[in-house]
Amino acid sequence: MGSLTDKYCIVGVGETPHMRPSNRTTLSMACEAVSKAVADAGLKLSDIDGMTSYQIGDSTTSPHVATALGMRLNYAVDILGGGSSGEALVAHAIGLIEAGYCKTMVIFRAMNGRSGRRMGGQTPGGPIPVAVAEGDGQFNMGWGWTTPAQRFGMSAMRYLRDTGCTTRAFAEIAVAHRYHASLNPKAIHRSPITIEDHQRSRWIVKPFRLLDCCQETDVSVAIVVTSRERAFDLRHPPVFIMGGYARTLTDSPQWNYSRDEIHYVAGNYGWKRAFGMAGISHKDVDFISCYDAFTFTTLIQLEANGFCGKGEAGEFVKGGRLRIDRELPSNLSGGHLSEGYTHGVQMVIENVRQLRHRADDACPGWAEGRHTYDRKAGCRQLRKADICCGMGWGWENMASCLILRGIAA
Amino acid sequence: MSGEVETTRKPVPAADELTRPFWDAARAGRLVIQRCSACGYYNHPPRNFCDACLARELAFTPVSGRGAVFSFTVMHQRDVAGFENDAPFINIVVEIAEQPMLMMVANLPIGERERVRIGAPVEVCFEDRGDGVAIPQFRII
Incomplete structure (x- = not known):
């Protein structure tokens, strides 16, 4: 990005409540999230002239949302994507605005991730029957190895053996993110848990227990991206985009294609670009977000993005290091593990709110940026929230990152 | 877990032009894997280009x-x-x-x-x- 660093900003965020089930269409939810994000920016729907979204054939599209909301877009496209696509589409927005295709873009994701199509091919009524396994599926579906928990579980089992890490490290992630959810009125699960609660929870796919797995929900999320010049006239102080990446590996997302160490993921090859663009080092980062589809995926992202060495994440997260008011707070909204599941964008939304100093917590003055920092009273705003590193990923071979800063940094 | 639930059939692999030799061999009780004729590297699942050297000459070989x-x-x-x-x-x-x-x-x-x-x-x-x-x-x- 180089000279484009800080030239583009996230100026609006919005979402629907996390529901199970929503009893709504993805179009209805997307319209609400987009409208809220645009209003949050202090803009009118007619000010938006670009829209993108990502999905897996489980959602409405940008042209449908634009039609429903009476918007005339100069650019609209919907991509196939998942956990790393939200951050990737921010980069896409920068390119489009820079090239003059449009001026202000909204990016959304809408999914009935619990009541509709679930990841791994289930519906609430059970698995979707698969008569024949085509393409890559020929080499895993016939053995019943299909769900994300099974596939990440395979990497996790080997990781535990290679590093000497134990599942208590997984528990550290679950406990930290749940604590943050306890400070978030929007979260699905708000009761704090302990390491022992994690260790006692039932197996889903060994080595993953119930409390290692994210909370699938029905939800839509949206963010608004525009240029720095426009951003300064809007409702909130802008959040600047410092750098990022959206990287792939040559290995396929299918685990049995791996040729490198199993915990080598795309982020290993991306973080130097992102930090280089941003002109910062890890010690400048006040807080992080990570794609916690499973507890384990947080460990891998910390290593891949250089926050600790290979195989060291288990030790790194020990003793609550990722909790608010500690060394490296992670997923301050509770993340996929405890807030709900939006394929990554909810973390971007939380990061923006933290950087604006306007986390929507229990503080009566949060909307004006007045926080007590009293965790017992439900405040989840960080005292110092100037720079954030958000990390996303889909499968092992796709990863993304978005480094953001607030007006104070 | 107890109690049978209605089960669907186990998915059957749909051999395609790339993978057919693998499934034909499996039916005959043999395991074959694509091997690169240029560099000798084994590739699985079957693909069009060798993972190691990107050559296109890949031959199914007994292992x-x-x-x-x-x-x-x-x-x-x-x-x-x-x-x-x-x-x-x-x-x-x-x-x-x-x-x-x-x-x-x-x-x-x-x-x-x-x-x-x-x-x-x-x-x-x-x-x-x-x-x-x-x-x-x-x-x-």
Whole structure:
């Protein structure tokens, strides 16, 4: 990005409540999230002239949302994507605005991730029957190895053996993110848990227990991206985009294609670009977000993005290091593990709110940026929230990152 | 878990022009893997270009069928099409003896729970899925 660093900003965020089930269409939810994000920016729907979204054939599209909301877009496209696509589409927005295709873009994701199509091919009524396994599926579906928990579980089992890490490290992630959810009125699960609660929870796919797995929900999320010049006239102080990446590996997302160490993921090859663009080092980062589809995926992202060495994440997260008011707070909204599941964008939304100093917590003055920092009273705003590193990923071979800063940094 | 639930059929691999020799060999009880004629590298699952050198000349070649468990999972949910009544069951990824990180997925009956461990030696066997389809499996030796 180089000279484009800080030239583009996230100026609006919005979402629907996390529901199970929503009893709504993805179009209805997307319209609400987009409208809220645009209003949050202090803009009118007619000010938006670009829209993108990502999905897996489980959602409405940008042209449908634009039609429903009476918007005339100069650019609209919907991509196939998942956990790393939200951050990737921010980069896409920068390119489009820079090239003059449009001026202000909204990016959304809408999914009935619990009541509709679930990841791994289930519906609430059970698995979707698969008569024949085509393409890559020929080499895993016939053995019943299909769900994300099974596939990440395979990497996790080997990781535990290679590093000497134990599942208590997984528990550290679950406990930290749940604590943050306890400070978030929007979260699905708000009761704090302990390491022992994690260790006692039932197996889903060994080595993953119930409390290692994210909370699938029905939800839509949206963010608004525009240029720095426009951003300064809007409702909130802008959040600047410092750098990022959206990287792939040559290995396929299918685990049995791996040729490198199993915990080598795309982020290993991306973080130097992102930090280089941003002109910062890890010690400048006040807080992080990570794609916690499973507890384990947080460990891998910390290593891949250089926050600790290979195989060291288990030790790194020990003793609550990722909790608010500690060394490296992670997923301050509770993340996929405890807030709900939006394929990554909810973390971007939380990061923006933290950087604006306007986390929507229990503080009566949060909307004006007045926080007590009293965790017992439900405040989840960080005292110092100037720079954030958000990390996303889909499968092992796709990863993304978005480094953001607030007006104070 | 107790209580049978309505189960769907286990998915049958749909051989395509690239993978047909693999499935034809499996039906005949043989394990073959694509090998690069240029550099000798084994490639699995089948592909158009060699992973090591990007050559296009890849020939299906018999392999020993021996290997070791590289990692495993134990599935406790009835979430997988065709495997609703198999849970809990074990999946393994086998590292085939011919080459490091040459991987193949398989599963083991839950009765092997005590014996499955990373590094356990395995050998190939074949499971008949009906309609002239057989899939490679591995058993601990």
